[in-house]
Amino acid sequence: MKKILSLLFTVFVGLQLNAQQDTIQTNNGNVILTPIFHATTVLEWNGKTIYMDPYGGADGFDRFQDADIICITHAHGDHFNKETLSGLNLSSTTVVLPQSVADELGDIKFKEMKILNNGEEISISGIKIKAFPMYNLPNDDTARHKKGWGNAYILTIGGKTFYFSGDTEDIPEMRNLEGIDFAFICMNLPYTMDVDVAADAVIEFSPAVVYPFHFRGKNGFGDVEKFKQLVNAGNEAVEVRLRDWYPEK
Numbered sequence: 001m002k003k004i005l006s007l008l009f010t011v012f013v014g015l016q017l018n019a020q021q022d023t024i025q026t027n028n029g030n031v032i033l034t035p036i037f038h039a040t041t042v043l044e045w046n047g048k049t050i051y052m053d054p055y056g057g058a059d060g061f062d063r064f065q066d067a068d069i070i071c072i073t074h075a076h077g078d079h080f081n082k083e084t085l086s087g088l089n090l091s092s093t094t095v096v097l098p099q100s101v102a103d104e105l106g107d108i109k110f111k112e113m114k115i116l117n118n119g120e121e122i123s124i125s126g127i128k129i130k131a132f133p134m135y136n137l138p139n140d141d142t143a144r145h146k147k148g149w150g151n152a153y154i155l156t157i158g159g160k161t162f163y164f165s166g167d168t169e170d171i172p173e174m175r176n177l178e179g180i181d182f183a184f185i186c187m188n189l190p191y192t193m194d195v196d197v198a199a200d201a202v203i204e205f206s207p208a209v210v211y212p213f214h215f216r217g218k219n220g221f222g223d224v225e226k227f228k229q230l231v232n233a234g235n236e237a238v239e240v241r242l243r244d245w246y247p248e249k
Contacts, residue, residue, distance in 0.1 A: 020243055024182070026158025028126075033182075035243045036060050038078055039214040041164070041184065045157050048125050051088075052153070052164055053079040058087025066090075069124055072097040073134065073166035074150025075104050082108060096122070096129050098151045118148055128156040133173045134166035136192075144191060154180070163207065167214070170197045175204045183207035187227065188217030195222050199230035202238060209239045216246060 024031040032044040037056035042049065042064055051067040054060075055078050061067075066089045073079050080101050085108050094112040102115050114122055116131035123129070131151040136143035145167045152166040152174075163183045168174060170193050177183075183205075187198040192214065202210050210231065215222035228240040 022241070022243075024160060026160045028158040031157055031160065031162075034064075035211070035213065035245050037247070038216065038245055039073075039164075039166075039184070039186065041213070043155070043157070043162070045127070048127065050127070050155070053166075054084050054088065055079065055081040056084060058084055060084075061088060067093045069093065069127065069129075070095045070110070071129065071153050071155075071164070072101050073152060073164070074098065074145060075101045076167065079150075079166070080104065082106070094124055096124075096131075096153070098131070098149065100149050116151060118151060126157075130154040130156075132163070133171060134168035135171060136167075137169045137171065165192075165214075167192050169193045170201050175201055177205040177207075180205065180207040181209065183210045184213050185210055186214035187212055187222045187224075188215055190218060195224070195227045196230065199227050199234065202231050203234035206235055206238055208237075209241055211241050211243060213243075213245050221246065 020035055022033045024033055029046045034042045036042060037060060039053045040055045041052040048068045049065045050069045052071050053073055070093055090110045093110050095110040096114045096116060099115050118131050118133045121128060121130035132154050133147055134145060134150050134152040135147040136145050139147045150166050152168060153164045155162040160181045161179060163180045165184060165186045167186055185198050185202060186192040187195050212224045212227050215224055224242055231238050231240050
């Protein structure tokens with residue numbers, strides 16, 4: 001009986017994980033997209049595995065291949081998490097990061113390190129990665145994230161574009177984005193922006209699909225259902241996909 005219950009539990013967990021995965025068709029194979037935790041996302045494509053802002057413990061990545069690429073947006077602990085990184089096998093990993101994170105690596109070693117400033121881009125294994133601004137407003141000494149200190153990222157994979165916002169507010173660079181297929185947008189006060197402002201920005205730059213993520217703030221979780229309603233009302237062309245970024249919620 002215990003074996004049967006254990007098997008059923010394994011199947012149930014597996015179904016839950018698969019339900020959270022999205023299969024995205026590109027011009028050159030599918031991207032398998034899996035939300036992990038907070039802003040952490042895994043992308044798998046043509047035998048390559050990408051971790052975005054790995055956080056929440058190394059065991060969250062047990063079911064994936066070791067990362068070929070890791071992108072880190074900035075040096076705050078829920079994006080650059082030394083405990084998580086220390087538990088991963090990084091011997092074959094190229095890390096893409098801003099200088100501010102490179103300065104904090106300490107004894108964490110990767111196979112290769114690529115430091116990008118806002119506006120710079122590189123290609124790794126057929127994946128184009130562009131560093132994009134992320135910052136708070138006003139961009140002054142009071143900002144938790146100053147312009148140039150961290151990177152948002154735009155990944156181009158098989159002709160599809162994936163925008164990961166990092167920790168940003170409602171900056172003009174984001175509103176002026178064009179041709180984004182999949183956008184991952186943060187919304188947690190007081191660190192980034194609220195649900196209403198995030199929705200208004202998405203309505204303007206009109207990605208094909210948007211995932212609200214990074215929505216746990218000082219006062220709990222953002223109302224992503226409200227976000228979806230606002231976006232749907234303001235721009236019917238944008239598909240809002242709600243996924244479980246907080247399994248403990």
